[in-house]
Amino acid sequence: DVKVTQSSRYLVKRTGEKVFLECVQDMDHENMFWYRQDPGLGLRLIYFSYDVKMKEKGDIPEGYSVSREKKERFSLILESASTNQTSMYLCASSPPGGIPYNEQFFGPGTRLTVL
Amino acid sequence: KQEVTQIPAALSVPEGENLVLNCSFTDSAIYNLQWFRQDPGKGLTSLLLIQSSQREQTSGRLNASLDKSSGRSTLYIAASQPGDSATYLCAAYYGQNFVFGPGTRLSVLP
Numbered sequence: 001d002v003k004v005t006q007s008s009r010y011l012v013k014r015t016g017e018k019v020f021l022e023c024v025q026d027m028d029h030e031n032m033f034w035y036r037q038d039p040g041l042g043l044r045l046i047y048f049s050y051d052v053k054m055k056e057k058g059d060i061p062e063g064y065s066v067s068r069e070k071k072e073r074f075s076l077i078l079e080s081a082s083t084n085q086t087s088m089y090l091c092a093s094s095p096p097g098g099i100p101y102n103e104q105f106f107g108p109g110t111r112l113t114v115l
Numbered sequence: 116k117q118e119v120t121q122i123p124a125a126l127s128v129p130e131g132e133n134l135v136l137n138c139s140f141t142d143s144a145i146y147n148l149q150w151f152r153q154d155p156g157k158g159l160t161s162l163l164l165i166q167s168s169q170r171e172q173t174s175g176r177l178n179a180s181l182d183k184s185s186g187r188s189t190l191y192i193a194a195s196q197p198g199d200s201a202t203y204l205c206a207a208y209y210g211q212n213f214v215f216g217p218g219t220r221l222s223v224l225p
Contacts, residue, residue, distance in 0.1 A: 045213075048212075104161070106158040
């Protein structure tokens, strides 16, 4: 079974702190994604990566950056955390894009609170 | 713009009922459609994946159908149980990006 793990289930940070959220997958997937989920707004794509050192902006990249130095690991970085970044963050991975049998696998999520 | 909607937003049924959840997508050029389950405070668990060339997929008490021409997918849950209580999301895959619906929150009452 595909396993996607995230470094923390719950995280509390202060405004202005630099925050790192880590995601690791064990299925050699090329594609990795970071979403945030908020009540009433659903899942929104922040960034995705289709290969090592490659990244693409999603729908809401402002205030975030990402890093993909190894195929299995995709990091989300909040350079200076703000209260409006309090949210549930979900990481996902999938095989290469364009393949009809593509399927997305999610991690357990990180509930981030910024005070 | 590619959008996915789900109706109803919330549903409450007594145990044992059969039920249908609906998912609609505006752009019919999908590669596949995936149904997920999400328990409160948790990540998403994949339930079923329907390829664009398929009409339906089944897994246990779950059956998902896909009608690309009308831009609709349905998730049918047979003989519902309290353990089915969760939020159900659908996601359309367009070859590079996934577009998610807002979800249907299901409560199955014992």
